[in-house]
Amino acid sequence: MIKTIIFDFGDVFINLDKAATSREFNNCRVPELTTGLLDKNLQYEKGLISSEEFVGAYCSEFEHLEKEQVLKSWNAILVDFPKYRYEFLKKLSEEKDYKLILLSNTNEIHIDWVKENVPFFEDFQKCFDAFYLSHEINFRKPDTEIYKFVLEKHQLKPDECLFIDDTKENTNAAATLGIHTWNIEPTREDIIDLFIAKQDLF
Structure with a gap:
């Protein structure tokens, strides 16, 4: 029972629209996430790094990215x-x-x-x-x-x-x-x- x-x-x-985040990043000229960033995603989901560190990792990897672009792309999955x-x-x-x-x-x-x-x-x-x-x-x-x-x-x-x-x-x-x-x-x-x-x- x-x-x-x-x-x-x-x-x-x-x-959810699970493909939306990738589409948004593509629009921001981020064609593919590096292994390092994929690892950051997992760390972030476990709360092992802060939101500031998470966003900063993306902005460091792709210097043309701005914080708001990262947030918009990241939240695009949520419908x-x-x-x-x-x-x-x-x-x-x-x-x-x-x-x-x-x-x-x-x-x-x-x-x-x-x-x-x-x-x-x-x-x-x-x-x-x-x-x-x-x-x-x-x-x-x-x-x-x-x-x-x-x-x-x-x-x-x-x-x-x-x-x-x-x-x-x-x-x-x-x-x-x-x-x-x-x-x-x-x-x-x-x-x-x-x-x-x-x-x-x-």
């Missing part, structure tokens, strides 16, 4: 947060049938954009029993340590948890620990259909 539902954020609640998904979660939270946890690979610049552009974000956050962003806990998916962190922190049994994420690599990693998973396909599936899509678990 599922007692805890663990949600990803991007392409589960907020819509919109349909309110009906928040309303689904709010109802789920009010029913109190499940422990609700958010577990997302999210960095400071992205979450700042969300706070500024999603008027109901604070209420959305309050729907969860726990709200974990990778840059705040220094873990990121698909490393198994992030799932173990959540399981241990809340004394959860893996077979009583359902983890929902749009990235197969992330759900595969959770499944190795015995967690039930739903690798949601955002182009044809929606989180509001959770209890239909995974009715075998509920």
